[in-house]
Amino acid sequence: MILINKQVKMRINRLKSTAIAIAAVVYGFSLQAQDGEALFKQTCSACHSIGKGKLVGPDLKGVNQKRSEEWIVNFVKGAADFGAKDADAKAIIAEYGYPMPNQSLQDDQIKAVVAYIAENSPQEVVEEVTAEVVEEVPADPALDPANASDEDVMAGLHIFSGNQRLENGGPACITCHNVQYDDLIAGGLLAKDLTHVYDRMGAAGVNGILSSPPFPAMASSYKDNALTEKEIFQLSAFFSKATSDNVYQHQRAYNDNLLIYGGGGAFATFAIIIFFLFLERKRRCVKEDIYKRQIKSACSK
Amino acid sequence: MNIRSQISMVFHLDKCIGCHTCSVACKNVWTDRKGAEYMWWNNVETKPGTGYPTKWEDQEIYQGGWEKNGDSVSLKGAGKLKGLKNIFANPNMPVLDDYYEPWAYRYQDLFDAPEGDDQPTARAVSLVTGEPMEVQAGPNWDDDLSGTPDYARQDVNFKNVSAAEQDAMFQLERMTFHYLPRICNHCLNPACVGSCPSGALYKRGEDGVVLINQERCRAWRMCVTACPYKKSYYNWSTGKSEKCVLCYPRLESAQPPACFHSCVGRIRYMGVMLYDADRIEQVAASDDSELVDRHLEIYLDPFDPEVIKAARANGVHDSTIIAAQKSPVYKFVKEWKIALPLHPEFRTLPNLFYVPPLLPAMASVGEDGNYDSVNETLLVGIEKLRVPISYLASLFTAGNEGKVVDVFKKLHAVRVSRRNDTVGDVSEKQLNTCMNEAGFDKHVANAIYRLTSLCTYEERFVVPAAHREESIEMLENTGDYKGSVGFGFKEKPARGL
Numbered sequence: 001m002i003l004i005n006k007q008v009k010m011r012i013n014r015l016k017s018t019a020i021a022i023a024a025v026v027y028g029f030s031l032q033a034q035d036g037e038a039l040f041k042q043t044c045s046a047c048h049s050i051g052k053g054k055l056v057g058p059d060l061k062g063v064n065q066k067r068s069e070e071w072i073v074n075f076v077k078g079a080a081d082f083g084a085k086d087a088d089a090k091a092i093i094a095e096y097g098y099p100m101p102n103q104s105l106q107d108d109q110i111k112a113v114v115a116y117i118a119e120n121s122p123q124e125v126v127e128e129v130t131a132e133v134v135e136e137v138p139a140d141p142a143l144d145p146a147n148a149s150d151e152d153v154m155a156g157l158h159i160f161s162g163n164q165r166l167e168n169g170g171p172a173c174i175t176c177h178n179v180q181y182d183d184l185i186a187g188g189l190l191a192k193d194l195t196h197v198y199d200r201m202g203a204a205g206v207n208g209i210l211s212s213p214p215f216p217a218m219a220s221s222y223k224d225n226a227l228t229e230k231e232i233f234q235l236s237a238f239f240s241k242a243t244s245d246n247v248y249q250h251q252r253a254y255n256d257n258l259l260i261y262g263g264g265g266a267f268a269t270f271a272i273i274i275f276f277l278f279l280e281r282k283r284r285c286v287k288e289d290i291y292k293r294q295i296k297s298a299c300s301k
Numbered sequence: 302m303n304i305r306s307q308i309s310m311v312f313h314l315d316k317c318i319g320c321h322t323c324s325v326a327c328k329n330v331w332t333d334r335k336g337a338e339y340m341w342w343n344n345v346e347t348k349p350g351t352g353y354p355t356k357w358e359d360q361e362i363y364q365g366g367w368e369k370n371g372d373s374v375s376l377k378g379a380g381k382l383k384g385l386k387n388i389f390a391n392p393n394m395p396v397l398d399d400y401y402e403p404w405a406y407r408y409q410d411l412f413d414a415p416e417g418d419d420q421p422t423a424r425a426v427s428l429v430t431g432e433p434m435e436v437q438a439g440p441n442w443d444d445d446l447s448g449t450p451d452y453a454r455q456d457v458n459f460k461n462v463s464a465a466e467q468d469a470m471f472q473l474e475r476m477t478f479h480y481l482p483r484i485c486n487h488c489l490n491p492a493c494v495g496s497c498p499s500g501a502l503y504k505r506g507e508d509g510v511v512l513i514n515q516e517r518c519r520a521w522r523m524c525v526t527a528c529p530y531k532k533s534y535y536n537w538s539t540g541k542s543e544k545c546v547l548c549y550p551r552l553e554s555a556q557p558p559a560c561f562h563s564c565v566g567r568i569r570y571m572g573v574m575l576y577d578a579d580r581i582e583q584v585a586a587s588d589d590s591e592l593v594d595r596h597l598e599i600y601l602d603p604f605d606p607e608v609i610k611a612a613r614a615n616g617v618h619d620s621t622i623i624a625a626q627k628s629p630v631y632k633f634v635k636e637w638k639i640a641l642p643l644h645p646e647f648r649t650l651p652n653l654f655y656v657p658p659l660l661p662a663m664a665s666v667g668e669d670g671n672y673d674s675v676n677e678t679l680l681v682g683i684e685k686l687r688v689p690i691s692y693l694a695s696l697f698t699a700g701n702e703g704k705v706v707d708v709f710k711k712l713h714a715v716r717v718s719r720r721n722d723t724v725g726d727v728s729e730k731q732l733n734t735c736m737n738e739a740g741f742d743k744h745v746a747n748a749i750y751r752l753t754s755l756c757t758y759e760e761r762f763v764v765p766a767a768h769r770e771e772s773i774e775m776l777e778n779t780g781d782y783k784g785s786v787g788f789g790f791k792e793k794p795a796r797g798l
Binding site: 291293 | 356359362363392396398399
């Protein structure tokens with residue numbers, strides 16, 4: 001218990017936002033349901049629903065019946081690794097195109113979430129939901145990217161590129177992401193290329209991820225400076241535009257060559273600086289000629 | 302006016318015999334230590350020659366001294382921005398090979414070698430590494446070697462001497478050279494002080510001696526680069542730079558420095574000069590053509606009541622003012638104007654002046670086939686000197702040949718006047734011509750002759766004592782010691798106190 005306590009303390013330091021939830025898991029089973037709900041909303045709901053159809057990831061209604069608890073724990077903690085071993089997991093990853101990001105949750109917490117899902121799944125017989133495509137419609141029609149004006153697209157572009165600061169001061173998307181779009185410079189290669197994000201995830205997925213990012217790096221980046229609803233709308237309008245207009249964008253040739261040009265440029269710069277330092281330097285002893293002649297005359301004797 | 306006193310020097314090159322006694326005196330007193338073996342705070346060079354360290358005069362190589370920058374001067378290779386850029390690289394610093402690798406001989410081998418067919422030898426051992434070494438160079442390696450292609454012909458001062466003049470000069474029968482003893486110039490505008498990033502170098506207020514504070518020196522070695530005379534040396538053992546201290550402990554007790562005291566040829570003169578510190582920047586930034594004149598103007602007349610008043614107001618002691626009035630340096634530099642600064646174009650305003658050497662003129666072969674040095678114009682004219690005036694002008698007047706000629710006319714007139722006095726075979730017409738050209742009369746000629754040839758110790762060195770007894774009163778109340786027992790006792794005397 002003391003050991004767990006210690007771990008808990010460490011976690012509190014790291015993830016202040018989940019501190020209450022974790023404390024609940026450790027200290028009281030009665031609080032688990034509430035804890036599971038909080039965790040689900042925070043970490044899962046961006047991509048998953050319970051009984052409302054599939055979003056970015058599958059609908060989790062009745063997942064507790066379909067899969068064993070151990071299977072779920074393994075999948076949540078390391079989908080990509082687990083997929084290599086488990087056929088079912090592999091199939092799901094193949095179906096959705098990419099593995100679910102690894103969640104840094106503890107077994108207890110995952111079990112709490114599963115318990116929450118079990119409680120909230122409708123009791124009727126689980127049907128296969130993979131066949132039907134349920135498009136999640138945002139609550140406010142004004143925030144549907146389909147209704148976005150050109151201004152919204154432009155605003156999204158500026159938010160993405162960092163020309164327009166995020167209202168709550170989060171980092172610009174372009175730091176880590178790239179979108180192939182003529183008006184943008186090449187973005188970062190640290191995270192996924194978002195050119196086709198709208199195709200992959202749809203409005204609901206983009207909205208979900210932006211409103212509560214499930215990816216660890218992104219989550220910690222926007223933890224204390226979340227995107228506003230308007231920014232999310234403008235960004236998803238831009239992503240929609242980027243996806244639909246992708247065919248008109250020019251291929252960006254320097255993307256892969258950046259390292260070569262950058263590295264070459266840096267090398268050349270250093271070489272020039274060193275060259276000029278070398279030029280100014282007194283490179284030889286003033287008596288070199290005399291010494292050489294001394295050696296020459298000594299050898300010829 | 303901001304009058305300060307400066308201890309200044311004159312070296313009379315006509316009198317230097319190149320014996321290196323001064324160098325040895327200095328070495329024995331100051332630089333006979335580990336890390337200081339290669340330092341020659343005083344060295345004697347053969348001119349034409351490359352000097353020590355080799356080619357020290359070539360600021361294209363070493364980037365020392367100041368350069369004119371509008372109405373002011375800036376350091377050529379150091380200073381704030383350049384110094385920061387070079388602070389870890391210092392690209393123009395002389396290396397040990399530009400000096401020489403100091404060595405000693407393993408003399409003990411002469412005694413310890415086992416008996417054999419050959420004489421035992423003492424091998425040369427490096428004083429830096431301790432390993433046996435081949436001696437390749439020394440501090441006066443080109444001593445008396447005028448005319449050698451390696452040294453004399455590499456002299457930087459030949460830059461403005463035409464190839465024809467050089468060839469003529471290096472003909473065997475015309476060969477000539479003179480010596481150039483050098484110590485730190487204790488400049489009025491010292492480049493070493495200006496270059497130090499740690500502020501370790503300073504010019505003493507009371508006598509203008511430039512010193513390095515060994516506790517503040519941080520081994521940046523900017524002074525080594527910046528000093529155009531290369532008179533700041535880096536001690537590789539202590540990790541501090543060192544330079545000539547002008548034997549200040551001796552100066553403070555009214556004695557001349559060791560190199561002055563020991564000089565065999567009595568070529569050295571030392572005295573106080575009063576100068577106007579407010580004009581240093583303005584003078585250092587004057588044009589090359591008038592640099593020497595402006596430099597000499599900065600020294601003021603110690604008999605002028607205005608100057609005396611201003612000097613007193615600035616805390617210059619009366620004994621120092623009296624010494625300035627008796628200063629032999631003032632006579633050579635200001636009254637007679639026959640001493641010139643070494644390389645004024647470095648713009649450091651050096652306080653060491655040289656009476657240029659009136660080197661032998663070419664004698665003519667008379668009708669009887671003998672060399673004849675006495676002809677119609679006694680001792681020949683200065684136009685027939687073996688050494689090109691342009692060479693000496695490069696050394697002493699930043700290329701202004703007229704000034705060297707002026708000095709030579711005076712030195713020549715003194716000789717003609719003395720010849721007239723002692724031998725009496727000079728025509729009155731020639732004597733008058735020489736005196737007119739020199740611009741002085743017989744009395745001045747005699748005075749120059751006396752101070753040059755018959756000078757006493759007291760005439761050569763007029764050094765006022767530093768008034769320690771007064772300066773300590775600024776720090777302590779000497780009245781506290783009145784009535785106490787002198788030096789005190791370590792052990793009380795048996796009879797009690």
